Amino acid sequence: MTASQLTASPASPVAPIFGAEPAASRDEAVAHFRAKLAFETDASDVWAELEAGDQSFVLVDTRSDAAWAQGRAAGAVHLPTARIAGGAAALLPAGTNVVVYCWSPGCNGSTKAALALSLQGYAVREMIGGFEYWAREGYPVETDAGTAAGPMDPLVGPVSSGTGAAGIRCDC
Secondary structure: OOHHHHOOEOOEOOHHHHOOOOOOOHHHHHHHHHHHHHHEEEHHHHHHHHHOOOOOOEEEEOOOHHHHHHOEEOOOEEOOHHHHHHHHHHHOOOOOEEEEEOOOOOOOHHHHHHHHHHHOOOEEEEEEOHHHHHHHOOOEEEEOOEEEEOOOOOOOOOOOOOOOHHHOOOOO
């Protein structure tokens, strides 16, 4: 691509960001982002629902046994992706809404788990950010020794003096 091709056209001041393709129409954008929200949620929203006593979904940690033992989102159940085909029905009754997570944004394990559960008929959303962002945002992490919440990492969420990090929502 040449420098002249990267120059914004009068019709689109952000053409270099979008490249040669025009931005989506309003209706296309609405459909895309509405669909995206039907497939994803985040740690903040999951925690808020769990803290409020919402029992309309089950949070599922899809990582290995060793990862589960290292720490998991408080309130999660354990169903590694490799065991979904033979074990989902015993853990998750038919019709259960499921939120899955794996390690981090750099891991597609939750996507694989979401696909496997979807193929079995479950309504599934991925918790974007995975366990990494759950822990970095200061939500409770459980181990066999107990449950504790760490401090909010200021690179991933709002921090306020005198208030527990996990009690702050980004309001986005």
